[in-house]
Amino acid sequence: MDAHLLAELNRERRARHAVILATDLNSGASRLIREGEPLSGELSEAVLKAFRSGKSGQVEADGRTLFLNVHLPPARLVVIGAVHISQALAPMAAIADFDLEIIDPRTAFATPERFGAATLHAEWPEDVLKRRPLDAWTALAAVTHDPKIDDYPLQAALEAGCFYVGALGSRKTHAKRLERLAENGVDRAKLERIHAPIGLPIGAASPAEIAVATLAQIIAALRSRDGAAAPGREGAT
């Protein structure tokens, strides 16, 4: 493989872009394929399938034997609110292999004593997300109940095409939230992507159970990428 190609591949991986390195196993020639890049012939279908499944493998396409090595960015989970639910969600998300970070401007909540080793930002979401923007490979769960804290990141998550957007709150609270976001110019179709009340309907009662229901819903969104929340296909419904 050409060293420049490897450098380019590593650059794309660091930038959290989904890419495939396609190697012709007979000639040894390699090329980089970015997600969404227009392709023709049999390769197009194989590449689409590989991006969707995330599985690397050998394919026969247009008379050539190619190895497709799929590089999907690791999934991030951004939690707005250093609350009780987040305390349960943090260790579970780590076990399920998500890169988790918690944002809450209320310094009494966002303390290492309450969260151990989890990444904490005791700042406003507006400030953190400027430095660490959301993307299609990020899930966002807003759990403070406070519109002053939750509304901005929810809107940012919808605009960034996050593969999962969830918000804590009753149906009534959520209806008011939708009104506010719509007034703020968020597209009605995008608003429908918000999972609220948050979590799969398993009758979760305690904060820890709500965390289980939420994590399961996030995993479902990540693994059903043909569905509404397909990373890399922003706004697809």
Next chain:
Amino acid sequence: METAATGNDIRDPLTLAESWHGEGRKVALATVVETWGSAPRPVGSHLVIDAEGNFDGSVSGGCVEGAVVTEALDVIESGTPRMLEFGVADETAWQVGLSCGGRIRVYVERLG
């Protein structure tokens, strides 16, 4: 967005391959391209090898790395990619220790 390097990135074979090559070392990259049965490392896993026989990463969780390194030294010398196959039915693989019951195919190429 460029994310900061974490502890894991430092051990990432593709990142290592790039930095080794940048240091002027001669480097080969081995990639698992096919597996059957209970192979310990998934398709797409990498081992990076230099001309001195230093290596990092994993294509089999330790079973066949030694043999891959030997072949990689030839690939670094010749520049010609090679396809290796290991499995329990294979005398050599048995000797190098792929006793886990799986079979794997490993593609080895020079980084240039």
